[in-house]
Amino acid sequence: MVHFKIIGGEIEPTIEMSTSELVFDLKSKIEDELEVEVHRQNLWYKGIEMEGETRIGFYALLGDEREIFIVTLVVDLLPPDLKLHVLVKFLGRGSEGYVRVRETDTVSDLRGKVSRYWGIPVDSFILRRLNVEMVNDRPLHAYYINEASEIHLSVNIQPR
Incomplete structure (x- = not known):
């Protein structure tokens, strides 16, 4: 078994694979974890693009003695329009709603839409995607936002 740490965005999962599995299988697990379709994924290891029909063991042989192999995920962007x-699920309030965005919008753009939707001040809530706090100046694609992606909103209550 080998462990791959997937980097390239703000969310960096570690995925365990058997050396007999294919890169396509790794991409399928990434799709399960990050909700990024297999056909949009490009995986790179040590400057080499990982091919879908190649066994994981081939790339494990290129590795060093580390237990975790670092793989860079590059996602093909959707058309800009x-x-x-x-x-967006409002935790603790039990309400939810859909917000329209482009994957090139920033988290700040999304925060503005969420603020208008629920009527709460922009600086009084936190957005999370897959348990990772979203940072204002980052594009949404850094958090692997896709159609029907789920984002959690929680109010940041400051003590008086």
């Missing part, structure tokens, strides 16, 4: 519907 395509708008996505993301599901």
Whole structure:
């Protein structure tokens, strides 16, 4: 078994694979974890693009003695005019709603839309995607936002 740490965005999962599995299988696990379709994924290891029909063991042989292999995920962007519907769940309030965004919009753009949707001040809440706090100046694609992606909103209550 080998462990791959997937880098390239703000969310960096580690995925365990058997050396007999294919790179396509790794891409399928990435799709399960990050909700990025296999056909949009490009995986790079040590400057080499990983081919879908190649066994994981081939790349493990190129590795050093580390237990975790660092793989860079590059996602093909969607057309810039395509708008996505993301599901924002307001934790603790039990409400949710869809917001339309482009994957090239920033988290700050999304925060503005969420603020208008629920009528809460922009600086009083936190957005999280896959348990990672979203940072204002980052593009949404850094958090692997896709159609119907789920984002959690929680109010940041400051003590008086």
